[in-house]
Amino acid sequence: MKNIREYLKDTTITQWALGHFNFSENEALRAIIESAAGLKVPIFVGTSEGERKHLGIKEVVALVKAFREEFEIPIFLNADHHKSFETVKEAVDAGYDAILADFSALPFEENIKLTKQSVEYAKSKNPDILVEGELGYVRGESKIQEVIEIKQEDLTKPEEASQFVRETGIDMLAPAVGNIHGIVTKSKESIDVSRISDIKKAVGENVFLVLHGGSGMSESDFKNAIDAGISMVHINTEIRVAFTEELRKTLREMPEETTPYKILAPSVEAMKKVIEEKLKIFGSVNKL
Numbered sequence: 001m002k003n004i005r006e007y008l009k010d011t012t013i014t015q016w017a018l019g020h021f022n023f024s025e026n027e028a029l030r031a032i033i034e035s036a037a038g039l040k041v042p043i044f045v046g047t048s049e050g051e052r053k054h055l056g057i058k059e060v061v062a063l064v065k066a067f068r069e070e071f072e073i074p075i076f077l078n079a080d081h082h083k084s085f086e087t088v089k090e091a092v093d094a095g096y097d098a099i100l101a102d103f104s105a106l107p108f109e110e111n112i113k114l115t116k117q118s119v120e121y122a123k124s125k126n127p128d129i130l131v132e133g134e135l136g137y138v139r140g141e142s143k144i145q146e147v148i149e150i151k152q153e154d155l156t157k158p159e160e161a162s163q164f165v166r167e168t169g170i171d172m173l174a175p176a177v178g179n180i181h182g183i184v185t186k187s188k189e190s191i192d193v194s195r196i197s198d199i200k201k202a203v204g205e206n207v208f209l210v211l212h213g214g215s216g217m218s219e220s221d222f223k224n225a226i227d228a229g230i231s232m233v234h235i236n237t238e239i240r241v242a243f244t245e246e247l248r249k250t251l252r253e254m255p256e257e258t259t260p261y262k263i264l265a266p267s268v269e270a271m272k273k274v275i276e277e278k279l280k281i282f283g284s285v286n287k288l
């Protein structure tokens with residue numbers, strides 16, 4: 001099995017992408033790992049600050065360790081969208097394999113300063129850790145929304161991306177390229193593929209691009225984005241929707257049932273269906 005950097009490097013040589021899926025409880029994590037193991041896929045699992053708080057940071061790390069031992073596939077744990085130096089530090093200290101130090105809401109210079117500080121702290125504690133930064137404005141939240149309007153000024157500029165990676169020392173960059181977090185029902189997401197190519201050229205071959213907000217994107221958007229230089233795709237909302245829709249259905253169909261694992265089992269299967277479909281689109285099957 002390759003290490004985390006070797007997998008990332010490989011994505012740029014044969015054009016595929018690692019899948020990154022969020023979880024906040026055991027069922028989603030099991031669905032992600034079982035899907036990845038079945039398809040022989042190296043996988044990223046991630047917790048945002050809220051997701052991590054729900055499960056407990058120690059519990060997150062311990063659960064992932066247990067799944068690694070059980071399934072014997074590469075499972076990388078990412079601290080997703082960590083928005084303060086304090087929470088970044090907690091994730092590094094807890095043993096996460098990667099962190100997204102997300103200071104994209106701050107002015108450019110402030111974003112550089114705090115991202116650089118996160119890189120320095122993370123690498124001093126664990127030289128193998130991967131640090132991702134975010135530049136540009138990826139709008140939306142991981143839920144169903146009606147309309148999200150993307151403005152031209154939200155998008156990442158290749159020349160700023162080049163300066164950002166040079167000054168911060170990050171390993172991965174999350175750009176804003178027309179992507180949004182969540183699913184929109186009354187507008188359409190459209191990815192600026194040539195901007196991805198330009199950003200990839202600007203950041204160079206050793207900095208890997210991460211596409212956030214994968215829910216609601218079309219198969220052709222994914223394929224074009226990956227061909228243009230995306231190495232990892234994040235999915236959250238579609239798994240949340242699969243979980244809750246199936247749970248509502250189960251509760252309607254089995255109103256007398258009170259055993260939690262029986263109520264939750266169909267939701268695990270529903271999430272697995274979504275995850276397996278995405279992993280096939282990303283071209284990551286049999287990449288162990």
Ligand code: G3H
Binds near residue numbers: 141143181212215235
């Ligand atoms: O960081 C999380 C992802 O970017 C998820 O986005 O909810 O649109 O799938 P999504």
Ligand code: ZN
Binds near residue numbers: 212
């Ligand atoms: Zn994201």
